[in-house]
């Protein structure tokens with residue numbers, strides 16, 4: 174018997190836990206933690222179930238092609254060779270590109286936070302740019318857009334890494350790392366054990382909520398109001414870092430009350446020696462206007478302090494007079510509307526918890542935080558993210574030890590290369606007209622825009638989709654329209670490890686191997702300085718099963734067939750990886766010889782903004798966003814009520830708030846086919862307060878229907894006396910059966926199924942990001958007739 178233990182990392186989710194991959198006689202038998210690795214202290218149940226994912230009857234092992242028209246009950250899958258598949262894909266993409274332009278093809282990408290596409294995503298993104306399409310559908314509007322891109326409108330960068338090791342206070346806001354990011358969970362537990370304070374803001378008492386110093390059971394979707402209320406308390410009680418806000422936010426800059434834009438040198442009568450488009454503030458204790466240059470990120474006078482609370486009348490160059498106020502005073506005035514009593518009314522959090530929590534956040538410093546989909550899947554998600562970001566700005570903990578830190582990363586070459594996509598093509602991104610600040614800014618397309626373009630030709634017709642694992646029909650809202658749209662595509666190829674509801678609509682489905690059957694290069698892990706510096710090359714521990722291949726193989730081969738091989742190292746993936754490593758002075762062989770990885774030297778310089786400023790329009794933390802105002806959005810993060818508006822719209826017929834949550838045992842819509850995981854969580858569940866069930870004569874473990882204005886789906890009832898009686902939390906991602914356990918799947922397209930995403934439409938999307946209210950919708954629950962309790966389907970067969 175030959176046992177081999179190979180260091181690697183689990184690629185299943187964002188945690189990317191360092192692991193030891195164990196084989197016996199050439200068979201992969203276990204994945205274990207690797208405590209030597211900076212993210213390897215433990216593995217979750219999914220990581221431990223890795224061999225069951227590899228050796229699973231549901232795996233796709235050969236390329237297949239549909240032989241029956243879309244919409245047929247039986248797609249008539251026929252096994253084809255890779256050459257046949259790739260030739261047809263190349264021909265179809267070339268046909269669409271040459272006839273309609275490359276923008277008529279969407280590149281779909283699964284999330285690197287919850288699939289192992291992270292091994293190859295760089296190549297897919299490069300392919301989109303090289304091919305020439307500005308339309309990549311990566312689901313970011315449901316996942317990371319708000320914490321990364323909305324956050325950048327405030328801080329100039331996406332949410333940076335919480336320094337759990339040095340912090341005095343951890344804030345988890347709409348982020349349950351126990352279910353989504355094991356390394357964050359481990360680090361949070363360690364920080365708590367060390368004595369750091371812990372604040373959890375979540376409608377559910379899950380994860381760290383029961384161990385937190387403060388758990389705020391926020392009403393789903395009202396986080397923006399809570400953030401303004403906490404900020405009010407911090408400002409009024411002076412529990413904030415006034416020096417940081419004065420020096421490093423745009424709070425002191427004057428805003429014209431007539432135009433709601435910043436006052437500029439060219440606007441005023443006074444003679445000021447500065448560029449015309451420089452901004453202005455008032456010096457504390459005097460009436461003197463002082464210029465501020467967003468280019469140099471400096472005030473013209475360093476001997477005077479800008480006034481955070483300025484309010485003044487200014488004489489304009491045309492002789493008129495206007496009132497101007499500092500951005501900070503406008504923000505404070507907005508916050509002032511959110512007294513503890515108002516917040517209690519909106520957010521259902523007792524008023525006395527607001528000041529107490531604000532004090533903890535404002536006086537415990539340094540504070541680090543993380544906020545994710547819990548505040549991102551709402552109709553008001555962008556402004557909510559800004560409101561939360563500003564609470565954290567008030568702490569002054571940005572980029573200091575114990576705060577949220579910008580760690581140095583190994584300076585490897587990037588191959589994604591957005592610059593390879595011409596500006597003319599970028600301007601064609603679908604959705605750009607609707608939101609210049611949203612997804613289209615990065616050449617990303619939301620599912621709602623994609624469906625519109627396919628079905629309505631708005632603004633032009635999308636005709637092709639190359640879907641790398643993105644399973645639209647069980648992860649995005651408005652499933653019904655999604656089905657209609659996918660049915661109309663001229664050509665659709667999908668890659669995945671197993672068959673999926675989305676792949677059912679494809680013309681060709683390509684089999685992708687699991688992470689343990691392929692090599693992968695990772696430059697920098699997340700979570701700590703040590704992790705960020707690590708470069709590791711994971712070995713394949715077994716050969717790919719059947720004819721499964723990597724997404725990188727697919728990309729490189731299609732590129733060759735499109736005449737783009739020269740931009741893909743003539744099909745040699747490893748040559749591309751060597752290119753990435755070049756600036757580090759490393760080769761793949763160096764890394765093969767050090768399977769635990771190589772730590773690359775680099776220095777994390779805290780407070781990088783002291784030299785570089787913030788990467789925002791004003792070069793400071795943007796309390797007031799003129800960028801938003803210029804596009805017709807609120808420059809301050811004003812809270813917009815959603816639930817009550819919707820409730821009234823439907824005359825109270827849907828009185829409950831529907832939220833969704835990730836199942837800790839599964840990654841989004843995957844993994845139900847894995848026996849050990851399915852045994853832990855056999856059925857889709859909905860959690861309610863026992864009183865809510867009693868009022869409707871429902872018993873625990875009953876199958877119940879959730880009904881919304883958009884549809885119906887069914888779940889098994891579970892009680893939780895800690896959830897608010899008006900909140901209903903259902904699991905998403907259910908469709909798959911489990912052959913080993915003899916469990917059939919749930920029809921993802923039927924009211925008798927358990928597809929959560931059938932319950933939410935795309936009619937109430939965030940106006941900037943297109944984010945959907947998957948965590949704050951309206952619903953009712955009801956008992957089900959017996960025949961529906963049994964309705965399950967046979968899963969689509971893989972070949």
Ligand code: SF4
Nearest residue numbers: 183186189190217220
């Ligand atoms: S948390 Fe679990 S699934 Fe994610 S990388 Fe770690 S072991 Fe893998």
